[in-house]
Amino acid sequence: MTRLLFGQAYYLRFDPKLWDAMQPFPPLGTLYAASFMRQQGYDVALFDAMLAESEDEWAAALDQHQPDYAIIYEDNFNYLSKMCLLRMRQAAFTMTDMARQRGIPVIICGSDATDHAQAYCRHGANYVLLGEGERTLAELLQTLTGRAPRPLANIPGLAYLDDDRFQQNPRRPDI
DSSP states (O other): OOEEEEEOOOOGGGSHHHHHHTOOOOOHHHHHHHHHHHHTTOEEEEEOOTTOSSTHHHHHHHHHHOOSEEEEEOOTTOHHHHHTHHHHHHHHHHHHHHHHHTTOOEEEESHHHHHTHHHHHHHTOSEEEOSSOHHHHHHHHHHHHTSSOOOGGGSTTEEEEETTEEEEOOOOOOO
């Protein structure tokens, strides 16, 4: 069974004002996507960065779960990550590096990744899901695992590098 590790790059500690307020929230978008993939028959594990000390805890989760794919899946409605965007983008890049160093392909979904898909791909993300990503993720994993292969160019809402050329497919309509 294909193993997936879901995580998000919103570390409350990296936002001193909100850390002091100590009002963590669950990563609902990440949980929803992970649940959807579990229903599709994948072995799913979850890393919640909210109260983590640093990205090193993501590295430990990668080592513990040894996933076939690392999926950094942000809550698209999360205004908090937009407020501290550069720090959270750097966290996502660090998490990407950690997965790639272990030979694990990386899939990223989130509003910042959608807005800057090429930057994420050039930094090492294998795939970026544009906009609402659940259906795109399901189709991508069906292709990558051989369950229902199709050309990447035919998957709406997907961005990736093809021989170092950035490819961005048309987005899916919002649900």
